[in-house]
Amino acid sequence: MTIRPLHLAVLGATGAVGRALVQALEESDLPVASLALLASEHSAGAELDFRDDVLRAAAVGPGAFAGKDLAFFAAGAATSRAHLEAARAAGCAVVDLTPAFRGDAEVPLVLPPLNADALAGFARRGVVAVPGPASAQLALALAPLHRAAGVERASSVVLEAVSGAGQKGVSELEAELRAMLSFQEPPPPTALPHRAAFNVVPQVGPFGDDGASEEERAVAADVRRLLGSSLRVGVTAVRVPVFYGHVQLVSVKLRRALGAAAARELFRQAPGVKLVDAPQEGVYPMPMLAVNDDAVLVGRVRDDPTQEHGLDLVLCGDNLRQGGASTAIELAKLLAEKHLKLG
Ligand SMILES: NC(=O)c1ccc[n+]([C@@H]2O[C@H](COP(=O)([O-])OP(=O)(O)OC[C@H]3O[C@@H](n4cnc5c(N)ncnc54)[C@H](OP(=O)(O)O)[C@@H]3O)[C@@H](O)[C@H]2O)c1
Structure with a gap:
C-alpha cells in the first residue's frame, strides 16, 4: 500500500533510542516529508x-506537534505523560517507546509479528506502546513455542547492555574503561548504581518490597500481556559491561512434548527470529552479531534434562532496535497504512 510522505517528530531525539530512531528512519522505506527533532x-x-540534511534539535514546547502526523516518544515515561495530550490535541499520533503506557489497558501494547491486530485499540487514546527490548525479545522467542506446545513457565536471566540506561550509561562505561585501562581511578558512577567496567551488577532499576526490580516486574508483565496471562514468567535482570545488545539465558517448561530439534525448526520459520545455532562451530547469539539486526537471535537450543518438556536457550537482540527504533517504525508504518486519517 502506498502512503503519502509523513510529517514526523522524535521526542528524545538526542538520546540513545532517539538517535537509533533517526538512523533507522534513514534506512527504512517509511516515506518522510519532514522530521522534527525534539x-x-x-x-x-x-x-x-x-539523509542529505543536518537537522537541529529544538526544545519541546507548545505547538511542537502542530502539523505532525506522528511522533515517536523516547524521552522517558514522565515526558511522555506530560506531552501526550498536546500531541493528541494537535491530531498527531504517538508511538511511545517508554514504559509510560505499557501497563495501561486503554493503550495497546503491540509487537507487530505477534499482535498487530491490537492496533485497532489505538484510536482510544491516540497512542500505541512499544514493548521494551527485553520483553520484545523474550516474547518473540517464546511465541512459536507457545503456539506449538504451550509455555507453562519461562524464566529468563537478562544480561543488559549499558545503553539500556541511555546515552549516559554508554558514556559512563566508556569513561570507566578509559580510566582503568590507563591505571587511573574511574569516575564515580552516576547513571548506574555501581561501576559497570569489569563488573556484573544484578540490578536494573529500583527494587520493590518483593525483592524484584522494576525491570524484572515490567518484562514479566509485558510478556504476559503479549502472550497471555496463563503464562508464568520469572525474570532476573543483570547489568553487564557491554555497550549494545541484551542477552537472555532462558529456561522454558512446555505443557506438551516438543524437543530441541522441533523447536529449532519452529525458530527457523518464526517472524522476527533468526536461528543462530551451530555451537560446535562457535555460532550462537552474541551482541557482536545482534547489533544492527532487527531480528532476535536464538541459539544454544537444547533439551533441559532437569524437567519434563523443558528447553534451554540463549537469545540476543539489539536493544536500541528490537523493542526500540525498528519496532516503533514498523508500528508507524502499520498505523499510517490502516489507522491514521492522512489528509
Ligand atoms: N536504551 C534502551 O535500550 C531503550 C530501548 C527501548 C526503549 N527505551 C526507553 O526510551 C526512553 C529513552 O531512553 P534512552 O535510553 O534513549 O535515554 P537517553 O539516552 O537518556 O535519552 C533521553 C532523551 O530524552 C530527552 N529528554 C529527557 N528529559 C526531557 C524532557 N523533560 N523534555 C524533553 N526531552 C527530554 C533527552 O534530551 P536532552 O539530551 O536534552 O537531555 C534525550 O534526548 C526511556 O523511556 C527508555 O525506557 C530505552
Missing part, C-alpha cells in the same frame, strides 16, 4: 544527520 532545553541546537 529534546529538552539542555540539548536544543544539537545537530544530527538525516
Whole structure:
C-alpha cells in the first residue's frame, strides 16, 4: 500500500533510542516529508544527520506537534505523560517507546509479528506502546513455542547492555574503561548504581518490597500481556559491561512434548527470529552479531534434562532496535497504512 510522505517528530531525539530512531528512519522505506527533532532545553541546537540534511534539535514546547502526523516518544515515561495530550490535541499520533503506557489497558501494547491486530485499540487514546527490548525479545522467542506446545513457565536471566540506561550509561562505561585501562581511578558512577567496567551488577532499576526490580516486574508483565496471562514468567535482570545488545539465558517448561530439534525448526520459520545455532562451530547469539539486526537471535537450543518438556536457550537482540527504533517504525508504518486519517 502506498502512503503519502509523513510529517514526523522524535521526542528524545538526542538520546540513545532517539538517535537509533533517526538512523533507522534513514534506512527504512517509511516515506518522510519532514522530521522534527525534539529534546529538552539542555540539548536544543544539537545537530544530527538525516539523509542529505543536518537537522537541529529544538526544545519541546507548545505547538511542537502542530502539523505532525506522528511522533515517536523516547524521552522517558514522565515526558511522555506530560506531552501526550498536546500531541493528541494537535491530531498527531504517538508511538511511545517508554514504559509510560505499557501497563495501561486503554493503550495497546503491540509487537507487530505477534499482535498487530491490537492496533485497532489505538484510536482510544491516540497512542500505541512499544514493548521494551527485553520483553520484545523474550516474547518473540517464546511465541512459536507457545503456539506449538504451550509455555507453562519461562524464566529468563537478562544480561543488559549499558545503553539500556541511555546515552549516559554508554558514556559512563566508556569513561570507566578509559580510566582503568590507563591505571587511573574511574569516575564515580552516576547513571548506574555501581561501576559497570569489569563488573556484573544484578540490578536494573529500583527494587520493590518483593525483592524484584522494576525491570524484572515490567518484562514479566509485558510478556504476559503479549502472550497471555496463563503464562508464568520469572525474570532476573543483570547489568553487564557491554555497550549494545541484551542477552537472555532462558529456561522454558512446555505443557506438551516438543524437543530441541522441533523447536529449532519452529525458530527457523518464526517472524522476527533468526536461528543462530551451530555451537560446535562457535555460532550462537552474541551482541557482536545482534547489533544492527532487527531480528532476535536464538541459539544454544537444547533439551533441559532437569524437567519434563523443558528447553534451554540463549537469545540476543539489539536493544536500541528490537523493542526500540525498528519496532516503533514498523508500528508507524502499520498505523499510517490502516489507522491514521492522512489528509
Ligand atoms: N536504551 C534502551 O535500550 C531503550 C530501548 C527501548 C526503549 N527505551 C526507553 O526510551 C526512553 C529513552 O531512553 P534512552 O535510553 O534513549 O535515554 P537517553 O539516552 O537518556 O535519552 C533521553 C532523551 O530524552 C530527552 N529528554 C529527557 N528529559 C526531557 C524532557 N523533560 N523534555 C524533553 N526531552 C527530554 C533527552 O534530551 P536532552 O539530551 O536534552 O537531555 C534525550 O534526548 C526511556 O523511556 C527508555 O525506557 C530505552
